[in-house]
Amino acid sequence: MKRPILIHPDPRLKKACAPVPDLSDELRVLADDMLETMYDAPGIGLAAPQVGVLDRLIVLDCAKNDQGEEARPLVMFNPRVLAGSDERNVYEEGCLSIPDQYAEVERPKVVDVEWLDRDGKLRTETFDGLWATCVQHEIDHLDGKLFIDYLKPLKRQMITRKMQKLKRERARA
Numbered sequence: 001m002k003r004p005i006l007i008h009p010d011p012r013l014k015k016a017c018a019p020v021p022d023l024s025d026e027l028r029v030l031a032d033d034m035l036e037t038m039y040d041a042p043g044i045g046l047a048a049p050q051v052g053v054l055d056r057l058i059v060l061d062c063a064k065n066d067q068g069e070e071a072r073p074l075v076m077f078n079p080r081v082l083a084g085s086d087e088r089n090v091y092e093e094g095c096l097s098i099p100d101q102y103a104e105v106e107r108p109k110v111v112d113v114e115w116l117d118r119d120g121k122l123r124t125e126t127f128d129g130l131w132a133t134c135v136q137h138e139i140d141h142l143d144g145k146l147f148i149d150y151l152k153p154l155k156r157q158m159i160t161r162k163m164q165k166l167k168r169e170r171a172r173a
């Protein structure tokens with residue numbers, strides 16, 4: 001089932017989320033709903049606070065289907081960056097909670113990430129390139145941080161004002 005995506009600014013997008021103590025069927029349903037919502041948007045990543053749930057859960061799939069890559073949906077409970085490379089990478093980032101706004105953000109190019117998968121199994125993997133950027137962007141959401149928080153204040157305020165306007169228009173529609 002698709003869930004509505006919160007649009008910035010929203011206090012729920014600024015909160016630090018709580019670790020998931022135990023996996024449950026309810027949480028697996030939430031993860032499946034988030035994947036469905038992400039693919040439908042379409043997007044390559046989604047964090048639980050973006051659907052109003054303040055749990056440490058993200059989903060992502062950065063496979064390039066237009067280049068023939070097979071879908072690779074990842075569900076990560078309590079994801080954690082263990083280490084990041086000194087080498088940095090710049091990507092033009094966007095966010096489903098900040099529609100149609102994009103900006104360059106610099107992050108470590110390669111990161112080691114640990115998480116609990118859908119079956120509660122502890123996993124670690126090294127991510128590079130777009131996958132690394134995406135997983136860091138999504139984990140940031142769990143700490144109440146948005147990609148626009150990396151931008152200069154003026155640019156951030158400009159985007160926030162556009163989003164306030166968008167929300168007003170949507171509320172009237």
Ligand SMILES: [Zn+2]
Nearest residue numbers: 094095096097
């Ligand atoms: Zn985002």
